[in-house]
Amino acid sequence: MATMVDVARMAGVSISTVSHVLNGTRNVEPKTRSRVVSAIEKTGYRQDTLARAMRRSKTDSIGLIVSDAGEPAFAEMAHGVEQAAADRGLTLLLANSSEDSDREQRAIRTLLERRVDGLILARAANTAPDLLTALKAEKTPVVLLDRLYSDVSLDQVGADNRDSMRRLMAHLTARGHRRFAVVAGDARVPSVAERLDGFYDGVRDAGLVGDDQFVLTGTDDGELREALAANLTQGSSTAVIACSTPLAVAGLRALQQAALATPMDIAFATFDGFTNPDLFSPGLTTVRQPAFDMGAAAVGLLMERIEAPDARPRTVRLHQSLELRESTELFSPSNLRA
Amino acid sequence: MATMVDVARMAGVSISTVSHVLNGTRNVEPKTRSRVVSAIEKTGYRQDTLARAMRRSKTDSIGLIVSDAGEPAFAEMAHGVEQAAADRGLTLLLANSSEDSDREQRAIRTLLERRVDGLILARAANTAPDLLTALKAEKTPVVLLDRLYSDVSLDQVGADNRDSMRRLMAHLTARGHRRFAVVAGDARVPSVAERLDGFYDGVRDAGLVGDDQFVLTGTDDGELREALAANLTQGSSTAVIACSTPLAVAGLRALQQAALATPMDIAFATFDGFTNPDLFSPGLTTVRQPAFDMGAAAVGLLMERIEAPDARPRTVRLHQSLELRESTELFSPSNLRA
DNA sequence: CTGTTAGCGCCTTCAT
């Protein structure tokens, strides 16, 4: 592999001249420049990013750690991050913690050792709180993605989970629903907790009692499905809300298991469930997360943070759209009473 | 940030000793080692991967370029690559070409400049053939993923597309189907071409005529959908096969557009369509691609190539499972004739 | 407008 020395020798100049035409960092006479350029082509020279990064102490790369690369929402966030990074000439280092705080810890360390210019973290569910404070102590800028904290002074990008759930609840309660089954999942995950807050907002808005509601939390999707099926079989709820893609799957299976048809027997809605909720029968009412844009926004905040390390940290929440479809439309409990 | 010099000074040893305890690369007396270890902890020293990589000319990282990070299949391959890489202590650099050969070119260059130890490429549809030969000239090992060549001496990991399609066809022709609509997409994509080959295999197996079949190729999903809807409205086909996730979406929409119900009016099958094809009504017959395993296998081949640069290139094809569901079961053309 | 030179932090051969 040719180095700058080879180029310099062939062009009959010093390596600093080569460096400067490469980076456009000072004027060089047109004809020497062209000599250098043709020498670069002739030798097939390519910059060694490693040496360059070491010297400049800047790698032009960012790291992204997601908690579950298998979930469509995170895949799409990663997509957005990659795009926004590439647009800015940054390379993306991707790691997956698989919801495991140890793996997450290792990933953080690895990426930091690789001297990424910044780090975007969609943290695992069981991350120890002090990780964040440790992270703040690093000089590497960090942006939290999707899973936010209320009490941490870091840049964050999330969605308006609480408000979206409240809007969904307004829709459902307006149709007469009074008893809900919420398949929430891991309540340690902030986005889940936010959605639950929104749920109780909606319960209160409608003058209902929180204790009457069936809220399913836990990390074992199979157990959640069983518990939901049992609840549904008893006819305890008239509407089901699933809070993620895997839980939407679990929810639909529970409906099958309980032999209930949507929307005739029960209403069904999902948070961030499927990419094409309209293709289901019935079409699924869905709160859609702008995952791609969230990823892109995280890169934006990261860049701003790098520019201005001491600016006040910001939390950005993107709007989720509430898409109403047949799964919550055709049926309302009043039908039953009639 | 502490460096080895700081650690060495604090421990009262030379930096070479520090290096050797760090890498376990030669014996050091237990008590000096422990002095070094505690100095490392006290200083919070962390290895600088950049300097290390430069010196060893080995980055412990691999690059992955996918043609469309938005497609679930590629997201899942990326997931598999990440996992397999992390298991081996390798960091993943991810780039997305968005099916654009220029972006792909740039991504390759970028990753090569970052001196990845190896490169996995799911190439774009319109990649110039000479790119591959150029890539072969590089000393960096390359593995082709999903989109293979028959005439290139590189390691490759794909799926048994041709055979899978043939099996799907056997299933359909056994049920009496004679006229098919295949939503193929971009025929320049090798995996698509392989599936078409398998389709014609199946046509021949059943003693049918290829010219009677309706094969839709092209890059504009909207156009494909319209053309399919037109074909279906005329009742020209009794079974539809969609060759990718976006085309499965287009296909289902075309069915809606033509006001045809599956499986009563028409059979529908998809290659690599949705993650949970059983949740659709009716359940969708699907050839499922082992995307995660393909990604992992690519990392495996890459590692072997790095170990043995001169071994004979291999092409690995993973098995796709044919999942039969109601969308091709309940209806058969003989019903109509009866 | 161009060249010389000192490191960035680390690994590794060569001494001791």
Next chain:
DNA sequence: ATGAAGGCGCTAACAG
């Protein structure tokens, strides 16, 4: 069992 020192390829003063 340990140290000294060269150099990986590059950028950025500092000199002319």
